Amino acid sequence: MPGMDADLSPLTWSTFFTTWHLEAGWLEAAVLLIGGYLLARRSAGATSTVRPWRVVSWLVGVVLMWVCVASAIGTYAMSVFWMHMVLHLMLIMVVPTLLVLGHPLTVLLEAFHGPARARVQRVLHSWPVTVLSHPATGVLVYTATIIGTHLTGFMDSMAEHSWLMTAELVLYVVAGYLFLMPLLGEEPTKPNPPYLVRIGLLVAAMIPDTIVGIVLLQTNSVLFPRMMAMHPGWAPDPLRDIQTAGALMWAGGDGLMMAIAVGLMISVITSPERRARMTGTWLEGARRSALVEHSGEGLEDVTDPDGEEALAAYNRMLARLREHE
Numbered sequence: 001m002p003g004m005d006a007d008l009s010p011l012t013w014s015t016f017f018t019t020w021h022l023e024a025g026w027l028e029a030a031v032l033l034i035g036g037y038l039l040a041r042r043s044a045g046a047t048s049t050v051r052p053w054r055v056v057s058w059l060v061g062v063v064l065m066w067v068c069v070a071s072a073i074g075t076y077a078m079s080v081f082w083m084h085m086v087l088h089l090m091l092i093m094v095v096p097t098l099l100v101l102g103h104p105l106t107v108l109l110e111a112f113h114g115p116a117r118a119r120v121q122r123v124l125h126s127w128p129v130t131v132l133s134h135p136a137t138g139v140l141v142y143t144a145t146i147i148g149t150h151l152t153g154f155m156d157s158m159a160e161h162s163w164l165m166t167a168e169l170v171l172y173v174v175a176g177y178l179f180l181m182p183l184l185g186e187e188p189t190k191p192n193p194p195y196l197v198r199i200g201l202l203v204a205a206m207i208p209d210t211i212v213g214i215v216l217l218q219t220n221s222v223l224f225p226r227m228m229a230m231h232p233g234w235a236p237d238p239l240r241d242i243q244t245a246g247a248l249m250w251a252g253g254d255g256l257m258m259a260i261a262v263g264l265m266i267s268v269i270t271s272p273e274r275r276a277r278m279t280g281t282w283l284e285g286a287r288r289s290a291l292v293e294h295s296g297e298g299l300e301d302v303t304d305p306d307g308e309e310a311l312a313a314y315n316r317m318l319a320r321l322r323e324h325e
Helices: 013-018 024-047 052-070 081-101 104-110 115-124 127-132 135-150 154-160 163-184 195-204 206-218 238-269 272-276 280-295 308-324
Strands: none
Touching (some): 024 052, 024 104, 081 135, 081 163, 081 238, 135 154, 135 195, 154 163, 163 195, 195 206
16 A cells, blocks of 8 residues: 555655555546446437536546545555545545436436336346445445444554555445435435435434544544554654544534535425425325315315315315304
C-alpha cells in the first residue's frame, strides 16, 4: 500500500497535490465500470429514461473513486489517521451518492429488450435483490461498517495485512451504495419506500457517525497501537491524530449526511411526483378512511385514483356542515 512507504515525504500542500500512484487495479475497475455503463446506455438508445446528468453523475463518481485511492488521500491514509478518515467519508458517502444518482440498475434493465428485459426485471424483483436493496439492510450494513472498522481491532489487523486495506475500501463503497440506493435512487427494485421514510433513515444514520466520532474525539489512549506504531516521525502525535479523525467523523460525517438529506428534501419539494409519494400509501389510506367517516360517503366514493370523487365527497361534507350550522 503506498501509504505504508517508509520514504513517504511529509504531508504538505505541495505533496498533497503532487503525490500520486497509478493504482492499476482500481483504474482497471474504473474503466470497466465506465465502459459497461456507457455501452448499456448506448444499447438503450433514444428510449432510455436515464437523463444525461445522471450519466455524468456516474462518470464523476467512478473517476472520483479512483482519484481518492490514487491521490495523496489514499497515499497518506496509512501514515496519517485523519487522512484515513477523509478517505472513509469520501468512499462511503460522496462516491456512492454519485453512483446511486447514476441509476445503473435502470441503465442495465433498459439495455435489454423484449423477453430478455422481462428476465432481467424478474431478477431485480427476486428475493435476494429485494433483501439487498431493502433500506433496513442498507442501514445495518452501513452501521456495522462504520462501527466495526473504527471501534474494534480492525485497524491494527489492517496494519499487519495490507490486503485488508483494499478490502476495507471496497467494503466502504459497497456499504455506502447499499445504504443510499433505496434512499436516493428510483431504481426498478423493491421495496420503494416513501420519501418521508427515506429522509428519516438518512437522519437516523447520523447516529453511528456521531458515536464513532465522539469516542475517537474523547479518547485518552491510542486505540490502534500497531497501526499508530507505523507513524512516520513527521506525522502528528498518535493521540491527537485519532482525536482529529474523530472530529472529522463527527462533524464531516453528520454534515455530509445532512447535506444528502437536504438535497433529497429539495428534490421532493420540486417534484409533484415525489411529493405524491412523500408519506406512502398508509397515510393516504388513513386520510381517505377519515374522509369516509366524517363525510358519511361509501368507500367506493373516495377510492378513485385521481382523487376527483374524494374531492367531491369532501365538498359535500363541507356543505352538510354549513347546513348544520
